[in-house]
Amino acid sequence: MSNAWSWYVIALVALNIGGCAWLLWWTARRRPGDPKPEETSHVWDGNITEYNKPLPRWWINGFYLTIVFGIGYLVWYPGLGNFAGTSGWTSAREHDADKARHDRLLEETFGVYANQSFQALAADPTAMELGRSIFANTCAACHGSSAQGAAGYPDLTDATWNWGGEPEQILQTVLDGRQGIMPPLGSVLEGIGGDVAVTQAATYVRALRSEDIEATLRNDYMAARGKKYFDSLCVACHGPDGKGNQDLGAPDLTVRNTLYPNTLDSIRTTIIEGRHGVMPAHRDLLGETRGRLVAAYVWSLSNARGTDAASGQQ
Known part of the structure; x- marks a missing residue:
């Protein structure tokens, strides 16, 4: 906080405290010529009279004590701009102490399991x-x-x-x-064979999950055409058989429980836009x-x- 803002806060706090004290003093005193408490002239139904009696002195003194306490609190704790308070208390130090205490409790709870086998x-x-x-x-x-x-x-x-x-x-x-990155290949495939090349590559990837890939390729022209795109662009990460590479985080494309939906549209989206998974x-x-x-x-x-x-x- 700059010095200007600090003095602004101090002045605002002092003004509020002084204003409260003045308002309490001004409204608590009676002045010459004030009507008696029972002479407010506010009467209803003939016998219900409004009084205007001052608060008891002990109550007024309680308010003054509250103001004194507030001033002492602002001197002891930081509450006046850049003034740090005479106690040296800070929320950061309090947080660090609480964290250290809870860390010790956690260490006692979990310490017995340190270095145990899985x-x-x-x-x-x-x-x-x-x-x-x-x-x-x-x-x-x-x-x-x-x-x-x-x-x-x-x-x-x-x-x-x-x-x-x-x-x-x-x-x-x-x-x-971990960070698993599948680069976008849509522009590459579209440059080679247009949008149909993307669909053919996606069809082949989907075919990798079939029980008999060779039979699928013989009977599915789109998948057979997509294999050449897979062999040229995808084998570096996913391997020639599509079983992936755990060192790179490249998923096994032959399993049915896949990270993204096993639909042609979802696979096309993966090929065109890529994926970036972060753990x-x-x-x-x-x-x-x-x-x-x-x-x-x-x-x-x-x-x-x-x-x-x-x-x-x-």
């Missing part, structure tokens, strides 16, 4: 309840409360993983985030131990058999 965490009901709670607070907004995702947000309960479904890979995703990093928010707990919970959603086996070994 299998051990997944087999511990209390750890999984904590992981589920962390997921509900930080992940459910995108992936849903059931972790089954939505268009553009992966289903975490199946066996399809764009960046790998091993526990350490999931932990890296939680802590450091934000949570390292600063959660820390290593809480990140490990939620990663173990996510891993357990698609590895029920593994968690049961781990539980039986304990």
Whole structure:
């Protein structure tokens, strides 16, 4: 705050406090010639009379004490522009102290799970309840409360993983985030074969999810024509068989549970406009131990058999 604004605030506060004190003094005193309290001349129904009696002295003094308290409060705490107050109190220092106290409580709660294996965490009901709670607070907004995702947000309960479904890979995703980028190829394909080339490439991508791709290509002219575009533009990321590359986050195009709807229009949109999926990093928010707990919970959603086996070994 600039000095000019600081003095403006100080003057405004002083004016308000002084105005309140003056108004209290002015309205509380009686003056020569004022009518008696019972002589207001306001009478209804013959015997209902309005009085104008002053407040009791103890009440008036209570108001004055309130004003004195307000002045003392503004001296003790910062409330007068840039004046920091004699106590040295700041909201930032108060926030830091509260945060440190709660961080210690969190450390006591979660510290027992530090560096435990994912299998051990997944087999511990209390750890999984904590992981589920962390997921509900930080992940459910995108992936849903059931972790089954939505268009553009992966289903975490199946066996399809764009960046790998091993526990350490999931932990890296939680802590450091991911960015999956599908570049727009519409202008490239349209330059080669017009809009029909986009449709042919999309038809081939859709055909990759069929049970017999060779039979589909023999019977579907559009898909067969689209294969050459896929081979020239898409194999670098998705591979010659369309099974993707987890190192790049390139999805497996042969599975039916896809990140975006498995419709021709949706695939065309992906090819023409591209996609940019972002999983934000949570390292600063959660820390290593809480990140490990939620990663173990996510891993357990698609590895029920593994968690049961781990539980039986304990």
